[in-house]
Amino acid sequence: MEKINWDDSFSVGVKKIDEQHRQIIGIINKLIDSTNASVDSELISDTLMEMAQYASDHFETEEHLLTEYKYPDYKSHKDHHIEFRKNTVNFSMDTLKYKRTVPVEILTYLKEWWVNHILKIDMKYKAFFVEKDVK
Ligand code: FEO
Numbered sequence: 001m002e003k004i005n006w007d008d009s010f011s012v013g014v015k016k017i018d019e020q021h022r023q024i025i026g027i028i029n030k031l032i033d034s035t036n037a038s039v040d041s042e043l044i045s046d047t048l049m050e051m052a053q054y055a056s057d058h059f060e061t062e063e064h065l066l067t068e069y070k071y072p073d074y075k076s077h078k079d080h081h082i083e084f085r086k087n088t089v090n091f092s093m094d095t096l097k098y099k100r101t102v103p104v105e106i107l108t109y110l111k112e113w114w115v116n117h118i119l120k121i122d123m124k125y126k127a128f129f130v131e132k133d134v135k
Pocket residue numbers: 021058059062077081117118121122
């Protein structure tokens with residue numbers, strides 16, 4: 001599977017958020033790499049847990065910023081985060097118990113969810129924060 005290549009099209013214009021998105025993409029790329037190597041399931045589940053934790057921290061940061069500036073689509077945005085949290089916990093536990101590698105459907109889900117979320121959902125607040133002069 002092809003890794004995700006970060007470029008300027010992923011930038012939402014807020015430095016801290018961009019840094020967190022890059023970290024998350026880095027973890028996903030690490031999981032994609034792991035499919036090409038012989039690694040034990042504990043390492044993979046640790047990486048999945050790391051991503052779930054990091055994503056959770058990121059959602060908190062982002063939600064805090066969105067509420068602080070009274071972003072109008074906050075509720076709908078938060079619902080996307082809730083859906084991701086729920087799915088990540090479910091498949092992390094599944095991988096921990098039964099799998100030696102990350103199933104391709106999980107990697108596909110992670111990759112597509114984050115690319116779609118950053119480029120389509122997060123990107124909706126870019127102009128809003130530009131207007132509020134948040135960098
Ligand atoms: Fe950057 Fe809405 O997560």
